[in-house]
Amino acid sequence: MSVSRNSSVQGGEVSLLHVAALTLLGACSRSPPVPIAAPADAAPRVVGEDPIAAIARAEDRRRAKDIPADAQRSHDASLRRAAARARARILDADDAPLLRALEDDDDEVISWASYGLGESCKGHEVTHVRALASRLVSSRRERPLRQAMLRALGRCGGDASDETLRAWLRRGGDTAEEAAYALGDVAALRGSLSTESSAALLDAAQSSPALPAALYPFGRTDGGAGDEFGPRLLAAARAAMGHQGPERIFAVRALGRSAEPDAAAELARVLDGDDFSPSERVEAAHGLSRLRKGGQAALADAIAPLVPERAEGLAGDGFGALMAAVEAVGDDPPRKATTALWAIARLNAPAGSPPALLRRASAARCAAAAKLARGALDSDLLLTCDVGDGEAGERARLAALDREPLARARRAVWLDLARSSHPRVREAALDLVARHPELADTARTALAEALASSEPGIVAVAASMVQAHPDRVFALARSERLAALDPSAPPPTANPARELDPAVAKALAVAIGRPWSPDLVETRAALVDAALAAGLEQARAYADGACKDTNATVRARAAKALAAAGEKDARCPPPDVPGEPAAEIGHSLERAVRVVFDTDAGTLAVRFDPALAPIAVTRVVALARSGFYNHLEVHRVTPGFVVQFGDRGGDGYGGSGELLRSETAPVPFGPLDVGVALAGRDTGSSQIFVTLARYPHLDGQYPWIGRAEGDWNAVAEGDVVRAVRVEE
Numbered sequence: 001m002s003v004s005r006n007s008s009v010q011g012g013e014v015s016l017l018h019v020a021a022l023t024l025l026g027a028c029s030r031s032p033p034v035p036i037a038a039p040a041d042a043a044p045r046v047v048g049e050d051p052i053a054a055i056a057r058a059e060d061r062r063r064a065k066d067i068p069a070d071a072q073r074s075h076d077a078s079l080r081r082a083a084a085r086a087r088a089r090i091l092d093a094d095d096a097p098l099l100r101a102l103e104d105d106d107d108e109v110i111s112w113a114s115y116g117l118g119e120s121c122k123g124h125e126v127t128h129v130r131a132l133a134s135r136l137v138s139s140r141r142e143r144p145l146r147q148a149m150l151r152a153l154g155r156c157g158g159d160a161s162d163e164t165l166r167a168w169l170r171r172g173g174d175t176a177e178e179a180a181y182a183l184g185d186v187a188a189l190r191g192s193l194s195t196e197s198s199a200a201l202l203d204a205a206q207s208s209p210a211l212p213a214a215l216y217p218f219g220r221t222d223g224g225a226g227d228e229f230g231p232r233l234l235a236a237a238r239a240a241m242g243h244q245g246p247e248r249i250f251a252v253r254a255l256g257r258s259a260e261p262d263a264a265a266e267l268a269r270v271l272d273g274d275d276f277s278p279s280e281r282v283e284a285a286h287g288l289s290r291l292r293k294g295g296q297a298a299l300a301d302a303i304a305p306l307v308p309e310r311a312e313g314l315a316g317d318g319f320g321a322l323m324a325a326v327e328a329v330g331d332d333p334p335r336k337a338t339t340a341l342w343a344i345a346r347l348n349a350p351a352g353s354p355p356a357l358l359r360r361a362s363a364a365r366c367a368a369a370a371k372l373a374r375g376a377l378d379s380d381l382l383l384t385c386d387v388g389d390g391e392a393g394e395r396a397r398l399a400a401l402d403r404e405p406l407a408r409a410r411r412a413v414w415l416d417l418a419r420s421s422h423p424r425v426r427e428a429a430l431d432l433v434a435r436h437p438e439l440a441d442t443a444r445t446a447l448a449e450a451l452a453s454s455e456p457g458i459v460a461v462a463a464s465m466v467q468a469h470p471d472r473v474f475a476l477a478r479s480e481r482l483a484a485l486d487p488s489a490p491p492p493t494a495n496p497a498r499e500l501d502p503a504v505a506k507a508l509a510v511a512i513g514r515p516w517s518p519d520l521v522e523t524r525a526a527l528v529d530a531a532l533a534a535g536l537e538q539a540r541a542y543a544d545g546a547c548k549d550t551n552a553t554v555r556a557r558a559a560k561a562l563a564a565a566g567e568k569d570a571r572c573p574p575p576d577v578p579g580e581p582a583a584e585i586g587h588s589l590e591r592a593v594r595v596v597f598d599t600d601a602g603t604l605a606v607r608f609d610p611a612l613a614p615i616a617v618t619r620v621v622a623l624a625r626s627g628f629y630n631h632l633e634v635h636r637v638t639p640g641f642v643v644q645f646g647d648r649g650g651d652g653y654g655g656s657g658e659l660l661r662s663e664t665a666p667v668p669f670g671p672l673d674v675g676v677a678l679a680g681r682d683t684g685s686s687q688i689f690v691t692l693a694r695y696p697h698l699d700g701q702y703p704w705i706g707r708a709e710g711d712w713n714a715v716a717e718g719d720v721v722r723a724v725r726v727e728e
Helices: 016-025 050-063 078-090 096-101 107-119 125-138 145-156 159-170 172-188 193-203 212-220 226-240 247-255 263-271 279-292 292-306 321-329 335-345 356-373 378-382 392-401 411-416 422-437 437-452 456-468 478-485 501-513 520-532 541-547 551-564 614-626
Strands: 475-476 497-501 593-597 600-610 636-638 642-645 673-676 688-692 704-709 720-727
Touching: 016 247, 078 107, 096 107, 096 614, 107 145, 125 145, 125 501, 145 159, 145 172, 145 720, 159 172, 159 193, 159 247, 172 193, 172 212, 172 392, 172 593, 172 614, 193 212, 193 541, 226 247, 226 263, 247 263, 247 279, 263 279, 279 292, 279 321, 292 321, 292 335, 292 551, 321 335, 321 356, 335 356, 356 378, 356 392, 378 392, 392 411, 392 422, 411 437, 422 437, 422 456, 437 456, 456 501, 497 501, 497 551, 501 520, 520 541, 520 551, 541 551, 593 614, 600 614, 614 704, 614 720
Parallel strands: none
Antiparallel strands: 475 497, 593 600, 593 720, 600 704, 636 642, 642 688, 673 688, 673 704
16 A cells, blocks of 8 residues: 555554654764765855755755755765755766765765665666665664665665565564565565565564564565465464554454465454454454455454444444455355345434534445445445435445446446546546446547546546557547448458547647646646547647656656657656745744644644654645645545545645655654655645554655644544644
8 A cells, every 4th residue: 555645553652663763864973974075066065055055955956966066075964964865855867976975974874875775776776785785784883774774775676685685684683673674665566575585584573582573574465475384474473463562463464465264263353353453453354355255254253243233333443444344345245244234234324413424324334235236226225325425325336337347227327427526436437447448439428528627636537547548539530430331432441440539639638738736746647648648639749848847757757658659768857947946945844833633533633843854844834824724625544544635626636736845754654653645756735644553665755744643543534624723
């Protein structure tokens, strides 16, 4: 799982690793600097200019050459740290300055250099892995400096990283945990764990004392441990279940990856256990769904105790576990599960219930009804499940539609849902185009209408569908249609000529001509992809404009789309004239600020800390003061994972109208940490997320902006932020 713009233990505890990382990145070293030669293209220092401010502007504008020439060799550690941080975030094509910074004598400089080398490893694996491995061996420090280098190695992936990390894992000590997390990064990049690393991780998980983090990498691949190590993984996970802490969720996840039948009983115990966190219970439901027949049988027994007697029981943090359990039930539920699903589908909210309860009741009732309907659109349960605003019912009907071919009456129902007033339903309906080619001209009609919309999310989804399946928007050419009506014309060929549907072409041309705001990166990039894939006449000019954009993600997508369209060696380098630096530079917050959110789920809060992302924190707090978040809907809740909000459009594609460049940092995301949601590099705006458990794959990939307070597990998708108060 990731935390994209569109698209969630014990929450109050700050992990020791997080404290160590924050301490390291804010530390002041008294060690003498290592003499470092200035890079040849470094910008000269202007007399009287504040060098820290100059570095901040260079970082924000993504121009490494604007970093003062003497910053990296300064005797002032704060300048060297700022320069290393800037280069780690800029990720310039020239990696020599980061490699030099790796040889510095200041811990924070080395950490930022390691982080940057890990993030820019693609295409430089041999050089970066060799440099990081060498620095690891020569470093006299233990924790947390070596942790930064280990995680950087994990981001590189490959056999050399795998072997190096395995050696550090076997070495044990304070660095073993981070080596395990880094092996999880390698596993995710490679799609599997090597046999040697699987064995080393299980040795660490079953050692004395055991290393709970050693189970994490098994959850980063679909294959888990494989048949060879399944029994050992089950044994290690069972043993780890007895130890409370944020890392216990790795054991729960490992049970579902073990593919062992005996794991089902353990997972059912977690799902029904009050002594397990909401995130662990949700993960148990996911694990049972992976265990197929055995998991379904155990789930059938476990789901009944989760069903409340009355709809009022859907409030609180148990709602997420119930919804995860319902979603985990297969398309043909066992009889025991069917009984529980009927009970859920019949939960009635009392008259006069608040919208939040109606929303939860509708979501639960419709999720159960979709399972019981088995694809029947005329099911009474399906037609009457929604007691709220209708969105849950429409989603349930889409799920039922997707089970069979979309022909005749089912096609008409789909088209109605593709025109829904609920953006997320409309987007989900458009997603079905990929799996249902039988929609034919009906799909072209819906895609044309979506591309003509002014809603950025709907346009982005439609454009993505055109890019991925351009055949869906091509129809028989006019010449072929005329020939079919002409008795004297030759018979049709096996491959008749086709052309872009005129309605789609017109709508796509209108879409690329709209003045989308800068923060709608997903929409703008998707339109570049679609226009080129469809062969639109204006596509090349639009793509060339995107190739000169100041945003790195837009340029990268443009280069990839141009290459796919046949342009050899397509490149989109940064423009000579960069964008304006963030207005917050020089005016950012210096102290943490607590913001209180009055929500449908109760009073919650976030303590925004500018230590690592001062621009983002200053922007978000300013938006909170302005009332931006008032009456705003929580558009994404993934139970056990994240709660995400900050888009007034309500579907996760929008923002405040202004872009934020990413202020990522090599720090972990644990329960109740808060970050800026991204859809690629430098795509932040106003959307923020709160993590609900420990998810190491988020570490270093999103700007860390603070800590949340309160029961965020009780928040449900669609809940409203009624009011916001900034505590001065």
